[in-house]
Structure formats: structure tokens, C-alpha cells
Amino acid sequence: xxxxxxxxxxxxxxxxxxxxxxxxxxxxxxxxxxxxxxxxxxxxxxxxxxxxxxxxxxxxxxxxxxxxxxxxxxxxxxxxxxxxxxxx
Numbered sequence: 649x650x651x652x653x654x655x656x657x658x659x660x661x662x663x664x665x666x667x668x669x670x671x672x673x674x675x676x677x678x679x680x681x682x683x684x685x686x687x688x689x690x691x692x693x694x695x696x697x698x699x700x701x702x703x704x705x706x707x708x709x710x711x712x713x714x715x716x717x718x719x720x721x722x723x724x725x726x727x728x729x730x731x732x733x734x735x736x
Contacts, residue, residue, distance in 0.1 A: 668700030695720035
């Protein structure tokens with residue numbers, strides 16, 4: 649997946665319930681494509697549980713991944729794997 653850099657991202661929790669479900673992450677890539685993932689499948693991972701409960705800190709990107717102050721991170725490859733997963 650070389651060359652797929654994140655140019656910007658948006659974390660949308662507008663439809664997020666108290667259980668943390670429904671949070672979306674949209675990443676715009678330098679090649680003009682974008683990836684939007686529902687983070688529900690990550691809720692069993694402690695760092696992402698904190699993110700989904702709004703306790704992970706402010707998200708940032710280094711172009712390779714979106715990461716949070718608590719150590720949670722998602723690379724473009726991991727986002728694509730979530731999109732392609734059947735058990736979301």
C-alpha cells in the first residue's frame with residue numbers, strides 16, 4: 649500500500665451512542681481517494697474502547713496513520729482491512 653498517505657481526517661461521533669458504537673473515521677488520501685470506517689469492530693481493544701468513550705485524547709495524523717494520545721492508532725492498511733471485513 650505504499651504511497652497512500654493521509655492528507656486529512658475527520659472523526660465523526662455525531663451518531664455515537666453511550667456504548668461507543670457508531671463512531672466513524674474518514675480519512676482523505678493524497679491520491680484523492682478517501683476511506684471511511686465504522687470503529688465498532690475495535691471496541692474490544694482497550695485503547696480503542698477509550699477512544700470510543702471519548703477518553704483517548706485528541707486524534708492526529710503523521711500521514712501514515714491516525715493516532716490518539718492514549719496510543720491507539722490506525723494505518724491506512726488497517727482501515728482498508730476494517731472496510732473489507734465481513735464481521736463489522
